[in-house]
Amino acid sequence: MIEIRNLTKTYGSFYALRDLNMTVAKGSVFGFVGPNGAGKSTTMSILATLLAPTSGSAKVDGIEVVEHPKEIRRKIGYMPDFFGVYDRFKTTEYLHFYGASYGIPRAEREKLIPQLLDLVNLTEKKDFYVDSLSRGMKQRLCLARCLVHQPDLLILDEPASGLDPRARIEMREILKELKSMGKTIIISSHILPELAEMVDEIGVIENGQMVAQGKVQDIQGRLRVKRVLHIRLLGSVEEAVPFLQDRPFVSSVLVQEDGIHVHFSGQDQEQAELLMEMASRGFGVIAFNEAQTNLEDVFLEITKGGPAE
Known part of the structure; x- marks a missing residue:
């Protein structure tokens, strides 16, 4: 798709941006991750035909963005990180305005707008003025605006920025529904930790360059050489700490309330040998597991050092 x-x-x-390369498959949800100023918004603005690149190529559904901007705008729904709303419009008037801007006949809009309001959970606010809505409601209304012309691709730049926890959950559920409808979605970083189960791929950008791209599980697997083992013992941990610190493949040992956290560079076989050795030494091991790597861990690890292979 991209x-x-x-x-x-x-x-x-x-x-x-510097020689950025990236692909997004049709019908997938792509998480675009990177620190502030990394180039996420610049890339999204180019895809949305709002910014011209200096060089290189960007295509949506096989169509060159720079050469055919009007055709691209029909295919995409773009939600910027900062957006404006017409406060003196009622919610339905706001969507009618944008539907008319896309040339959608009024009779068709009359059928479509109630469906969009239902999708973003704003049906009860259909006759409210936009300036009376909460920030979360305005975010959802902006998302409905992006969908009014039924685009194939959604480009969402920080859609959960500034939302409270409940509003973030509501946004997440709407995006899940859009995914089930077959929409292709590219979404930048802020909401990613909460959307790990629905993101098909991530791309990590730093200093205008893509430093890693792929399925979440694959990138997590590349980082498994730096595992964190979570160990809980029955009894005192004082004797276990120096024992663990002297073991091969252990780089650090940290005692926390939920147990001992061990940074471990060994593989599965070495991990099993460590567990057996602890048991033979009489340590009462009641939990021994590898902490799961989440998307934030992936981002922090990858952006430590420069471009990855």
């Missing part, structure tokens, strides 16, 4: 090749954007001598 194909980016050697995309570069410069401002004088500053590179906002």
Whole structure:
């Protein structure tokens, strides 16, 4: 659905993007991760035809973004990180305005808008003025606006930014529903830890370059050389700490309220040998497991050092 090749954007001598390469499969949810200023919004703005690249190519559904901007705008729904709303419109008037801007006949809009309001859980607010809505409601209304012309691709730049926990959950559930409808979604970082179960792939961008891209499980697997073992013992841990510190493949040992956390570079066989050795030494091991790596861990680990292979 999205194909980016050697995309570069410069401002004088500053590179906002430098030879960025990235692909997003049709019908997938792609998590775009990176620190502030990494180039996420620049990339999304180029895909949304709002910014021209300095060089390189960006295609949506095989169509070159720069060469055919009007055709691209029909295919995408773009939600920027900061968006404006017309406060003196009622909710339904707001969506009618944007539907009319896309040339959708009024009779068709009359059928479509109630469906969109139902999708984003705003049916009860259909006659409310936009300026009376909470921030979370405005975010959901903006998402409905992105869907009014029924695009194939949604480009969502920090859609959960500034939302309270309940509003973030509501946004997550809406995105799950959109995924089930077959929409292709590219979503930037802020909400990713809560969406780990629905993101098919992630791309980690730093300093305008893609440093890693792939399925979440594959990238997590690449980081397993730096495991964290969680060990709980029956009894005192004082004797266990120096024992663990002297073991091969152990780089650090940290005692926390929920047990001992061991940074371990060995593989499965070495992990099993460590467990058996602890048991033979009489340590009462009641829990011995590998802590799961989440998307935040992946991001922090990958962006420590420069581009990955």
